[in-house]
Amino acid sequence: MVPLRAPSRRAALTIGALLLAGAGSLSVALRTSVASDHQDTPEVELHPRLDINDVYAFPGSTVDRIALVLTTSSPLTPPASAGAVFDPDILYQIKVDNTGDGVEDLVLQFTFDGEGPGQVVALRGPAEPTQTGRLTTTLPLGATLMGPTNTVLGSPSGVQLFAGVSDDPFYIDLEQFFKIIPDRAPVQGPLSKIGPTPEASAFRSPAVDFLRGINTLGIVVELPESMLIAPGSGSDPKLGIWATTSR
């Protein structure tokens, strides 16, 4: 395993945003950043499979379908990706509010069994959760889809599911961020060589996508929009979509 130990992308983005505050307020940003050494909570940093890297929602293969994506565990180098699996102890969920009150009306629950190459994924829902909020249980329903990871499951006219290793879809010039605010650089890996004094004060061009060649664990589900939209919500329905991990 290559000893790449980058902070999460969200840490990087924080750094970037702070440093990007501009000349007028950069000193404020620097003081802020000196006060902490990592953006994620220690729990998430120590358990990368708990970390949700990104969430996506976009039109599916036809206009009446929608695709949802959750990524976790990045950055995975290619050597580290071979044995990368989802955590069977974690309940991964995508939640949907279709009434505008910020409370999930429907959940899609993803659970995993096995820790090796034969790991199996199960999707339950979308369905009304047994309980909304921080605490919940698995849906008392049979699996909508179940099968091996790293495999496309389901039907293109119904629900489709993929859970497995893929390219990390996110992109960012992380190295340049650290050159501008080196106190946030990691303690291990190539980026730890940056600093301790700032080596840059602006973005560079051409830039370098730090996540080039990096993998993630991705969950992708595509399904008819009608399975997420509240009945009677009119011609311009609104969805609020987010993801959680629980254990």
Added chain:
Amino acid sequence: MGARTIRHVAGLAAYFALAAGCSDAADQRGLVTGTRAVATRENRVFTQRERLGNPLVSEVMIRKAHHHEHNTGLPSTDVSDFTDDLTGFVSGVAGRDAAYANAIAGALLPDVLVTYPKRDNLNPGTQVFWLSWVFGGYGGRRLTDDVVDIGLGAIFGSLLGNTNNVSPGLTTDNVSSNDVAFGSSFPYLAPRH
């Protein structure tokens, strides 16, 4: 902070109430000590440890001291819990005016990916990318969206319509696309490296 404390105490009480309501003594002991092997998945109460809706919001704009609260928090209370963090960042760090800070906070809280899934059905020209719903688009978030530049453009630039005190050189990291092409069909993510 009083409200937060009250909410946490209430959450803790609910946790144990729920645990007691559907567990035997062994399960309760397991939940308290963390030896959860005693509970099967079907009878287990899961506790939220992490959440993500919009990119950038929680980690960029919400103060580090509040990150655990955000990770374990709920969209239904985001406006009351985190508006001050967002407006404080946009006005204090980015130096934008208060009205603009409020507008950004209003677009990003509750912290969910706002999506209008029928807008592209009705109008094939509808714009589909993160935050496009603010202008009548689909919203959501595509794999191809340059959310770093969209976010920085909103916070430091005029992306959401305000040209007051922008920082033009700080609105892009100059990485405008992924290193490999995404798939045009399910599952869309590019194959592993």
